[in-house]
Amino acid sequence: MTGETEILGESLPFDERIEIPNWEHRKVDLGTYRKSHESSVKNSEVLWETVAKELDWQRPWDAVLAKGEHPHVAKWFPGGAINLSQLALDRHVAGNRKNKVALIWEGEAMGDDGSPKEVRKLTYFDLWREVNRFAFLLKNNFGMKKGDRMAVYLPMIPEAVVVLLAAARLGVTFTVVFSGFSAEALSSRINDLGAKLLVTADGLNRRGKQVNLKEIADKALEQTRTVNQVIVVKRTGSAGTNMKAGRDFWFDDLMRGVPVSARVEPEQVESEHPLYVLYTSGTTGKPKGMIHDNGGYAVLLHATMKWVFDLKDEDIYWCPADIGWVTGHSYVVFGPLIEGATTVIYEGTLDFPQPDRWWQVIERYGVSVFYTTPTATRMQMRFGEDFVKKHDRSSLRLMHSVGEPINPSAWRWLFDVVGEKRCPVGSTWWMTETGGIMISILPGLMLIPMKPGANGLPIPGIDAEVVDDKGDPVAHGEKGLLVIRNMWPGMPGAPTGMWGDPERYVKQYFEKFLPKDYFFCGDYAVKDNDGYIWVAGRADEVLKVAGHRLGTFEIESSIVSHKAASEAAVVAIPDPIKGEVPIAFVVLKNGFAPSEELRKELRHWVRSNFSAIAEPSQVYFVNKLPKTRSGKIMRRLVKAVAEGKPLGDVATLEDEASIDEVKQAYESLTII
Numbered sequence: 146m147t148g149e150t151e152i153l154g155e156s157l158p159f160d161e162r163i164e165i166p167n168w169e170h171r172k173v174d175l176g177t178y179r180k181s182h183e184s185s186v187k188n189s190e191v192l193w194e195t196v197a198k199e200l201d202w203q204r205p206w207d208a209v210l211a212k213g214e215h216p217h218v219a220k221w222f223p224g225g226a227i228n229l230s231q232l233a234l235d236r237h238v239a240g241n242r243k244n245k246v247a248l249i250w251e252g253e254a255m256g257d258d259g260s261p262k263e264v265r266k267l268t269y270f271d272l273w274r275e276v277n278r279f280a281f282l283l284k285n286n287f288g289m290k291k292g293d294r295m296a297v298y299l300p301m302i303p304e305a306v307v308v309l310l311a312a313a314r315l316g317v318t319f320t321v322v323f324s325g326f327s328a329e330a331l332s333s334r335i336n337d338l339g340a341k342l343l344v345t346a347d348g349l350n351r352r353g354k355q356v357n358l359k360e361i362a363d364k365a366l367e368q369t370r371t372v373n374q375v376i377v378v379k380r381t382g383s384a385g386t387n388m389k390a391g392r393d394f395w396f397d398d399l400m401r402g403v404p405v406s407a408r409v410e411p412e413q414v415e416s417e418h419p420l421y422v423l424y425t426s427g428t429t430g431k432p433k434g435m436i437h438d439n440g441g442y443a444v445l446l447h448a449t450m451k452w453v454f455d456l457k458d459e460d461i462y463w464c465p466a467d468i469g470w471v472t473g474h475s476y477v478v479f480g481p482l483i484e485g486a487t488t489v490i491y492e493g494t495l496d497f498p499q500p501d502r503w504w505q506v507i508e509r510y511g512v513s514v515f516y517t518t519p520t521a522t523r524m525q526m527r528f529g530e531d532f533v534k535k536h537d538r539s540s541l542r543l544m545h546s547v548g549e550p551i552n553p554s555a556w557r558w559l560f561d562v563v564g565e566k567r568c569p570v571g572s573t574w575w576m577t578e579t580g581g582i583m584i585s586i587l588p589g590l591m592l593i594p595m596k597p598g599a600n601g602l603p604i605p606g607i608d609a610e611v612v613d614d615k616g617d618p619v620a621h622g623e624k625g626l627l628v629i630r631n632m633w634p635g636m637p638g639a640p641t642g643m644w645g646d647p648e649r650y651v652k653q654y655f656e657k658f659l660p661k662d663y664f665f666c667g668d669y670a671v672k673d674n675d676g677y678i679w680v681a682g683r684a685d686e687v688l689k690v691a692g693h694r695l696g697t698f699e700i701e702s703s704i705v706s707h708k709a710a711s712e713a714a715v716v717a718i719p720d721p722i723k724g725e726v727p728i729a730f731v732v733l734k735n736g737f738a739p740s741e742e743l744r745k746e747l748r749h750w751v752r753s754n755f756s757a758i759a760e761p762s763q764v765y766f767v768n769k770l771p772k773t774r775s776g777k778i779m780r781r782l783v784k785a786v787a788e789g790k791p792l793g794d795v796a797t798l799e800d801e802a803s804i805d806e807v808k809q810a811y812e813s814l815t816i817i
């Protein structure tokens with residue numbers, strides 16, 4: 146697997162090394178890092194046990210790691226019990242962080258005086274009290290207990306944090322569904338998990354407009370069998386919210402009935418008990434429900450918050466990710482609160498009402514550690530430096546990016562313009578499945594030189610490698626597949642790795658390299674001469690649109706659920722801001738003719754029936770799609786045409802004319 150590797154058309158500066166004088170205290174040379182990494186991998190159980198001892202456990206573990214019933218699902222710290230709500234709240238409240246601000250929340254709306262209309266600050270004590278009250282309600286009024294499941298469909302409001310921590314407190318396994326997803330996405334997740342309860346809101350604010358979330362939730366509930374109780378947070382207060390008697394309850398009304406003195410003792414939660422199930426897109430079929438446990442997950446979060454973010458008590462930490470994605474779970478809610486940090490949550494869009502909203506938030510609260518994305522960075526680059534420079538960023542001391550490859554020039558912009566060469570800038574590689582960061586520079590532990598666009602070396606205890614199809618390491622500088630060769634705390638958890646589908650779990654992540662027990666990540670990567678890993682993009686049919694993970698198959702299913710569409714092939718093409726965007730080639734049913742109208746309608750259809758982030762940036766009509774003789778759509782060929790690249794092997798193509806169709810359709814629209 147050779148070939149040029151680049152990120153958004155920019156070649157990778159393998160030999161560039163950037164160091165900053167003010168991080169001398171953590172500086173190590175590469176040889177030292179590599180040696181200590183090697184020994185951490187050899188003795189990874191010792192390492193993780195040392196980290197685990199820094200947390201408060203309800204009951205100590207019998208072993209660090211044990212194989213589960215299923216060969217590829219491990220149990221971390223079996224025999225141990227730990228409660229993440231207790232870790233994130235009770236131990237701080239009992240110690241000297243009781244009156245420290247845990248959450249700073251800012252609503253989207255701006256007042257005429259140039260300051261936000263709504264800001265809420267909750268101390269650890271405040272948050273602990275609210276979580277106790279809500280857990281009390283869940284337990285006593287709704288009968289929720291350990292092992293039950295609930296779904297959460299909420300915007301970025303403090304209640305979302307309260308709800309997640311209350312569920313963790315009771316050992317109720319939750320699934321968060323991104324509030325930008327449609328009713329279908331919500332109902333399929335509820336059904337797969339068998340959630341008994343849904344927590345949602347009347348609406349959400351986005352770019353000054355309101356979206357009626359409850360209406361979408363109601364549509365989803367028509368398609369579900371298990372939810373019979375719904376708690377609704379009043380966010381927008383929009384008139385006419387439909388509340389079904391006996392099923393739907395206002396959060397505020399319920400909470401008013403719970404005294405501030407209400408307490409619920411944190412449940413004893415077994416280390417391997419599922420904390421949450423998060424659905425993420427795969428190559429085929431419906432989204433996969435990845436299970437994360439309590440003990441191993443907490444250990445990985447604690448380690449990475451320290452090593453990667455170098456978090457100190459005086460820091461103000463901000464990660465603008467939505468709680469609907471894994472970054473929101475790990476690095477907005479659980480990670481920072483376990484560490485006792487002050488974490489900022491902003492409700493709205495980063496460029497609303499003005500492009501400098503980002504910098505305003507950083508200035509207003511004195512954000513010191515900032516976790517951003519390549520897409521947001523590229524957007525800001527386009528707005529220009531003036532927006533940045535007009536705000537005080539002297540509080541910033543460390544930045545990381547996540548979600549997709551960062552092109553070297555975006556990295557340089559964060560480093561030079563935003564951080565004025567003072568702050569380490571990293572690109573942390575991980576995925577929903579890994580639970581936490583796996584490959585990154587480690588400003589909180591030992592800092593090696595940075596390289597613009599690189600992810601860095603694997604973190605201690607993680608044996609990540611770039612391999613060929615057989616699982617053998619590729620030569621340095623050559624493109625290969627990213628694998629993780631050992632087990633790590635925070636990996637998909639017991640009992641089945643993937644909710645209800647152990648076979649699919651093994652097939653997806655392990656089958657490719659069996660009998661080697663390598664976890665196949667699905668990414669292309671390059672390892673340079675210094676051992677730095679550069680993840681360059683997905684090797685499968687998963688898209689990363691503005692860092693959001695979507696499956697081509699999901700978008701195609703959405704398209705063909707429209708009455709006019711008979712078949713669809715969706716591929717990603719590079720986009721200078723969003724990294725990638727989907728485009729769709731569609732075969733129409735008899736009786737429907739291509740038209741500009743229909744193009745628009747299909748795009749809009751995906752937007753409202755799946756998600757706005759999945760909307761194809763263009764729809765092309767064709768009479769047939771390139772397929773194999775067995776009828777499988779050859780998206781690889783469609784993509785090659787769209788990118789103007791050589792087609793490669795076409796031996797299995799059934800009908801070569803189909804390629805000309807795709808070419809013509811593509812060119813007729815793009816030449817203009």
Ligand code: WT7
Binds near residue numbers: 472577680
């Ligand atoms: C995929 C996982 C990681 C939490 C949010 C995304 C891509 C993620 C990076 C990075 C290059 C990255 C990979 C990965 N990715 N971070 N720093 N550099 N690529 O989680 O939605 O499960 O997506 O995101 O392709 O496989 P996710």
